[in-house]
Amino acid sequence: MNCNKEFLLELLTTPSPSSMEMEIQKKWINYVKEFADEVITDNAGNAVGVLNPNAEFKILLAGHCDEIALVVNRIDDGGFLHFDKMGGINPKAAVGMQVTVLGYEKTITGVIGVNAQHHGGLKSDFDLGDLFIDCGYQSKEEAEKEVQIGDLCVYKVNPEILKDRYITGRGLDNRTGLFIVAEVLKRLSEKDINVGVYAASTVNEETNMGGAYFAASGINPTMAIACDVTFATDYPGVNKNKYGDVRLEKGPVLAKGAPINIKMNKLLENAAKKLDINVQYELTPRMTGTDADKMRFTGKGVPIALVSLPLRYMHSPVETASFIDMEQEMELLVTMIENMTGKESLNPLED
Numbered sequence: 001m002n003c004n005k006e007f008l009l010e011l012l013t014t015p016s017p018s019s020m021e022m023e024i025q026k027k028w029i030n031y032v033k034e035f036a037d038e039v040i041t042d043n044a045g046n047a048v049g050v051l052n053p054n055a056e057f058k059i060l061l062a063g064h065c066d067e068i069a070l071v072v073n074r075i076d077d078g079g080f081l082h083f084d085k086m087g088g089i090n091p092k093a094a095v096g097m098q099v100t101v102l103g104y105e106k107t108i109t110g111v112i113g114v115n116a117q118h119h120g121g122l123k124s125d126f127d128l129g130d131l132f133i134d135c136g137y138q139s140k141e142e143a144e145k146e147v148q149i150g151d152l153c154v155y156k157v158n159p160e161i162l163k164d165r166y167i168t169g170r171g172l173d174n175r176t177g178l179f180i181v182a183e184v185l186k187r188l189s190e191k192d193i194n195v196g197v198y199a200a201s202t203v204n205e206e207t208n209m210g211g212a213y214f215a216a217s218g219i220n221p222t223m224a225i226a227c228d229v230t231f232a233t234d235y236p237g238v239n240k241n242k243y244g245d246v247r248l249e250k251g252p253v254l255a256k257g258a259p260i261n262i263k264m265n266k267l268l269e270n271a272a273k274k275l276d277i278n279v280q281y282e283l284t285p286r287m288t289g290t291d292a293d294k295m296r297f298t299g300k301g302v303p304i305a306l307v308s309l310p311l312r313y314m315h316s317p318v319e320t321a322s323f324i325d326m327e328q329e330m331e332l333l334v335t336m337i338e339n340m341t342g343k344e345s346l347n348p349l350e351d
Contacts, residue, residue, distance in 0.1 A: 002327065004183070007031055008167070011175040012159040015102060017069030017152040018086050018207040021045055024065050024175075028201045032182050035189040036199075044214035045203040049185045055196035057342035060221035060302075061184060061333065062212055062291045063177030064205030064228070067170065068315055070099065070133075070153040075144060079137025081110065084128060086152060087206030091128050093316040098156040099133055105146045109156060110135035155317040165323060166248065172319040174205065176309050177227040180326060184333045191334075194342040195222075205291050212291035216298040223264055223303045223346055226292035227329070229321070230282050230308035246280050246310050248322040252329040253308040257284035259296060261303035263346045268305060271336035277328045282308065303346040307333065 016024035025047045033039050036049035047065075068087030075081055081101065094112050101108040110133040114122065122130065133153065137143040159169030178201050185199040198219050203211035205228075216224055233240050234247040246253055251272075254265055272279045284306065287293050292304040309329060312320040 007182070008176070008179045009159055011179055012169050012171060015100060015154045016065050016067050016171065016175070017102070017154055018066035018204050020102065020152050021065050021203045025201060025203075028065065028178060028182060032185060032199070035186050042214050042218055044211050046200055046211050046215045048198050048200045048215060048219070049182065051185060051188055051197040052193055053196055055194070055342060057194070057340070057344070058196040058198060058219060058221040059337060060198045060200060060216060060219055060224040060295065061181040062200045062202050062215060062224065062226050062295065063179070063181040064174045064202045064211065064291055065178045066203055066206050067154065067173070067175065068206050070094070072101070072147060072149055072151045072153065074149070075140050075147065076132075077140050079135070079139050079143040080113070081133040081135065081143065081147060082129070083131070083133060083153065088315045089128065090315055091126060091131065094128070094131060095122065097317060099153045100156045101133065101135060101147060101151060101153045103147045103151050108135050108146055110153070157317045162320070166320050167323065168318050168320040170317045170319065172311060172321050173229045173314055176229060176321055176326060180227050180309070180329055180333075183330050184337075187330065187334045188337060191338050193338055193340075195337060195340050197337060202291055209291055209294040212294040213298060216295035216302055220299050221295075221302055223261070223305075224292065224295040225264070225305045225307055225333070226288065226290040226295065227333075228290045228306065228308050229311040229314065231314055232310040232312045235312055244282060246282060248310050248312065248320075249324045250280055250310070251278035252325060252332055253280045253282050253310060255282050255284040255288055255306035255308070257288070258286060259284060259288055259292065260305055261346055262348050263344070264303055264305040267336050267340070267344070268307065268332060271332050271339065274339075275328075275331055275335055277332065279332070280310070
């Protein structure tokens with residue numbers, strides 16, 4: 001892969017729970033400012049790198065920087081932390097995990113306690129309310145010196161590279177998308193382009209998608225592409241008849257459905273043919289479940305597409321994706337954009 005793996009690893013090791021994305025945004029800005037014509041921010045916390053800002057035709061590429069997390073909602077008398085979810089946490093994936101508690105005073109390591117099997121184990125229908133975090137505190141008073149209600153926690157997992165082809169860890173959803181839009185901007189900065197490109201690191205996608213709304217409302221793009229992840233189904237136990245056949249190393253995934261602009265998908269497909277790479281497809285009949293949904297309903301309405309990276313084990317501590325798919329998604333977007341004239345009509349009723 002020709003892109004900066006070290007930067008990807010830096011993003012993946014930076015906690016960025018939804019509503020607490022400031023640290024990762026500062027790192028992203030510091031990287032992008034070296035090649036962007038300008039970098040803009042807004043009151044939601046979005047960061048946007050811009051190329052060719054005076055162009056009338058504006059393309060917004062959005063990758064969200066937030067990750068799912070736990071949020072402390074109670075500290076009991078014994079000093080154990082009880083929690084709710086900030087985004088789509090799977091309770092079964094949380095059992096027995098180490099976590100980093102982003103306390104208001106300091107960062108603390110804790111473990112999600114598990115009732116020993118000898119004592120009956122966990123009931124089969126347990127939920128987050130049955131779990132707790134043990135940081136070693138002996139009382140509520142001791143815990144409250146470092147932690148308060150509303151503090152966020154992420155799984156304490158370091159990214160790992162598997163066989164030099166896959167990367168695994170927490171929060172690939174969607175720090176990979178954040179990485180991809182930055183690298184696309186970097187490559188386009190070396191080309192003569194006819195359109196404005198706005199690569200946005202958006203906030204809050206895992207909880208309310210408000211960052212995407214702020215970004216698109218402020219930029220007023222001609223078209224917008226969400227760069228996110230989608231469910232790979234190429235591992236044991238997945239019903240492909242029900243969930244489709246999406247595989248790692250088989251290329252980026254384009255969405256098809258009512259929200260998606262057909263002409264934008266055609267531009268992407270033409271770029272794939274030019275590059276001689278495969279694309280895969282997923283169905284989004286009503287909504288996409290991504291930033292694209294919010295961007296679409298800003299201003300007078302924004303044509304959207306969704307380009308996704310195949311991802312195994314979504315919303316677990318061991319999400320897994322392919323470097324090849326990342327590279328192909330970057331090249332797909334770069335090739336599409338560098339070949340645009342800025343005169344394209346996205347109206348499906350016009351030839």
